[in-house]
Amino acid sequence: TQLLEQSPQFLSIQEGENLTVYCNSSSVFSSLQWYRQEPGEGPVLLVTVVTGGEVKKLKRLTFQFGDARKDSSLHITAAQPGDTGLYLCAGFSAGNNRKLIWGLGTSLAVNP
Amino acid sequence: GAGVSQSPSNKVTEKGKDVELRCDPISGHTALYWYRQSLGQGLEFLIYFQGNSAPDKSGLPSDRFSAERTGGSVSTLTIQRTQQEDSAVYLCASSLVGTGLNEQFFGPGTRLTVL
Numbered sequence: 001t002q003l004l005e006q007s008p009q010f011l012s013i014q015e016g017e018n019l020t021v022y023c024n025s026s027s028v029f030s031s032l033q034w035y036r037q038e039p040g041e042g043p044v045l046l047v048t049v050v051t052g053g054e055v056k057k058l059k060r061l062t063f064q065f066g067d068a069r070k071d072s073s074l075h076i077t078a079a080q081p082g083d084t085g086l087y088l089c090a091g092f093s094a095g096n097n098r099k100l101i102w103g104l105g106t107s108l109a110v111n112p
Numbered sequence: 113g114a115g116v117s118q119s120p121s122n123k124v125t126e127k128g129k130d131v132e133l134r135c136d137p138i139s140g141h142t143a144l145y146w147y148r149q150s151l152g153q154g155l156e157f158l159i160y161f162q163g164n165s166a167p168d169k170s171g172l173p174s175d176r177f178s179a180e181r182t183g184g185s186v187s188t189l190t191i192q193r194t195q196q197e198d199s200a201v202y203l204c205a206s207s208l209v210g211t212g213l214n215e216q217f218f219g220p221g222t223r224l225t226v227l
Contacts, residue, residue, distance in 0.1 A: 040220060042217075043155075044218070090155075098168070099157060099160060099168065100157070102154050102156075
């Protein structure tokens with residue numbers, strides 16, 4: 001069974017701090033996606049990374065795909081209370097691009 | 113509507129009853145997914161529909177769970193003889209095609225509570 005492990009599971013920080021969350025696997029993924037989910041809503045796609053070593057930036061969020069396409073990270077600079085939510089990584093495994101494999105998520109709370 | 117809608121938003125039922133959950137995907141999206149999300153469990157894949165192909169039912173946890181998609185649009189997830197462990201948020205997602213990098217658009221979910 002292919003798994004995506006996310007860490008940390010929970011994170012509570014003060015406004016203005018930086019943070020990094022991780023998404024790791026022993027398997028290769030053809031692409032990885034990061035979603036953010038707020039309470040009472042479904043996940044919303046933030047970014048898709050495809051190429052090993054790829055870095056994508058979305059305002060204060062920086063996403064990186066590992067060189068071997070087995071892991072990814074999300075770095076948030078100067079976190080704001082609006083960043084609060086559940087961050088989920090999900091990937092299409094090499095050989096099955098129809099069904100996403102999901103991590104359990106990192107629950108982030110940014111306190112004002 | 114512009115997004116994926118699900119109904120009901122909340123459902124409380126008694127153990128042993130049957131429930132039906134509805135999903136209206138984005139118009140024109142050929143792929144539709146059902147997931148279950150329990151507290152601390154992340155998203156658990158249940159079933160996937162893609163166009164007129166046979167659905168991928170590999171994630172359904174038991175034969176009490178079934179789903180159909182009529183006319184390539186609306187989908188209904190049915191849980192028969194509900195059990196307390198079925199309590200969870202059931203999420204539906206649709207995408208333009210079912211392969212590649214296509215984004216999955218999620219509905220707000222149905223929170224099911226089995227007493």
